[in-house]
Amino acid sequence: MDINLMIEIAPLLVKAAWVTVDISARALVFGFFIASALVALRTSRIPPIRWLARSYISVVRGTPYFVQLLLVFYGGPAIGLRLDPFTCGVVVGAFNIGAYMSEAIRGAIESVESGQNEASRSLGFGRLETLQYIILPQAAGLMIRSVGVLAIILVKNSSLVSIISVIELTYQAQRLIGSTYKPLEVFTLSALMYIIIIYAVMGIVEFLYRRATRYTFL
């Protein structure tokens, strides 16, 4: 192991790691909105809207993220959709993770006993109020856990964005392996950075989980 080389390339990798964090965080936030919208559409009273949301989720979950990225980035211009690599990574990542996340959110909401809903409605709460004050606080714990797992998958998926030439951690690592011929050192450092990012995400998820379940017994 060449320690000097590792110290030398560390700043480059840290900078690239920040791009990984940036792209994943943005995709997570947008993905959460998309997922919430999908959950709302899936429980719509109009059947065609329900079918549309369901087939969207099925198709996105049934095709590789990698192919989705290539399709939007290289195939997009054919239908007038031109995105720069970074934006493309965020948008495709958000639409991809949104489909998975909507299933996680729906699962968490459905895990709350239906009696809670009925009791709350019979006490005079409206549909939205029931969701806001009764269902969501109880579903929050499970929801945070399962969205947390998806956030980790999102961080690992962000390595695929290197294929459309966003200079993030994996792309930088590949370039450094190419220029230094020291794969072990580069791999160790970049793997370490992924591990640090993932552990940070796990820590945040654990913190939010504790906060959300302070008053509930699960």
Next chain:
Amino acid sequence: MEFDFSPVIDYLPTLLQGVGVTLLIGLAVTVMSVIGGQIVAVISLYTRKVVSWPLRFFIWLFMTTPLLLQLYFLYFGIGEWILIPAIVVGVLGLGFHYMAYNADIFIATIRSVSSGQYEASRSLGFGHLATLFYVILPQAFYRALPQLSNNMIIMVKDISVLSAIGIGEMVYVSQYAISVTFRPFEFYITIAVIYYLINLMMEAGQSWIERRAAYRR
């Protein structure tokens, strides 16, 4: 912009070849990761810490780093010392990645088999290894089947990543075709549709396996 799918039809034989490669890789990786995962799980549960801890470290390492980085390391990294053909790197890389995930499932399901089973089997005269092979592992395997098939569905989609190290599966083949015909949208849509069909078939297979597993459990 009008769409023209005639180049896709021209390149259909090549694309189908790519589909064949994808399916073959999927089969090889399934066999390797299920058998390997089983072995890794047994070793990491039933041997001394000197043996099991390094193994658990590798499981952890494969689960916390992205697949693409592992592939680059194996292909461009190890390739500096020993030259390995891309297809071998691809199958091994994907195989090790999912071996770690499968081992994790097997560890959980082996633990979930009640200890009464072990004790009953030992008191009936089976040895330690015989108990493991004839009593514990079969039960653990059937319990693991739903999650295993889930992992394999995810794995088949990850085969597309192997195009990054130049393996001639669907995506790589279509990238070649696109470089000749300049029709990225049509080709990638076709690939997506093929993947979706494979996925639907695998989901049907999964529910079949789950029914069988529930029956054997």
